[in-house]
Amino acid sequence: MDNNESEFEPKIVAFVCNWCTYAGADLTGTSRIKYATNVKIVRFPCTGRIDFMLLLKAFANGADGIIVSGCHPNDCHYTSGNFHARRRWIAFRHLLEIIGVDVRRIRFSWVSAAEGAKWGDLVNETVANIRELGPYTEYTKVAQYVEKEDNNE
């Protein structure tokens, strides 16, 4: 790659459900669709398992953007995990807005096991968005506050 070294490469963490999006991302690969390599996929049994603390921890550890994705409504392997997750996201997003966390950096999506192309597009779009927004130093600065103080001594 002849990219300029100083150019910002977004770090994206994707929290995905095992039954739909993970298989969908697999299909993207087996279909030989190329997409941005900035994403690190973390597999979960269900979107219902994706605790909001995981998202916060990703940001605290330097993620610039987050993708949360699972089965479409009514397609949940466990019948209602994604419905419960959706409620949690509604509340969580609202709370983040009140506190002032940049919710544009969290991308929610439904990607089924058959939507390999959608997964590729989703990642590419998210990477492009985050590239525009820049690194999320606002959050990591707070998270690393104590560490920095120690180093100064």
Next chain:
Amino acid sequence: MNKLEEKAVSLLQSGVKLILGYEKGDKGARPFFCHTPEDASKLIYDEHATTNLATYILKPELMGHDKVAVCATLRTLRAIAQLASENQIKGENLIVFTITEEGNGDVKEFSGIDEINSYLTDKELEVAQLYKELDEKLSGMSREEKWSFWVNEFSRCIKCYACRAACPLCYCTRCITDVNRPQWIDPWPSPMGNMEWQINRVMHMVGRCIGCGACTKACPVGIPIGYLSRKMLNDLSEEFGYIPGQAMKDGNSLSTFKPEDKENFIH
């Protein structure tokens, strides 16, 4: 002998072992455990009685096999109604009474949770003046300003967990902040740990908070933490279909769902 004292004496003489109420303290009223009819004269009930006594009725050391009565304020009633909807209250040993708002000090004893619920239906949950002012202040801020405001506020937190202790609905036997494999939240004060702790508190209160403001009052460094759950309570009431200050009829917000929940943020 006023009506409250009369009620307390008659309860204690009819087999009630403990009355949770208020007595005169340095600053208004403080919680008081009344065990004997002689102590009943110390009981008071006024606008200073703000501590939410519902925190005590979940304590196994108080709620044994003996009958306990609670002199409940509106806040306490709301908490009891919510706790009952979460199956946290064993009704047979608990007697709840309140002083009616008419002003002549009449005592009203509730026959059960259903009566408490119907008593609460026409009582609107007000937003505290402090929260209104904060709302106004925050609505004019940009996202970055809000973030630095809250980071600044939470950086004062000393992690005393008074908010957790004061909240009648924070009753997990093992709190997430005490979970240390993995250590989710720094138990010591640190800017991010404080932030995460409050986010967790609010998220666990979604649709459950009864807006009593006990957390804000308990905070020794004066962070308006109750604002967050109070605002969430109001903002999400339509979406999740509950009335602020009243217990949900069929399950809490985050343990239930509607297939038609809003989806405009999922692409």
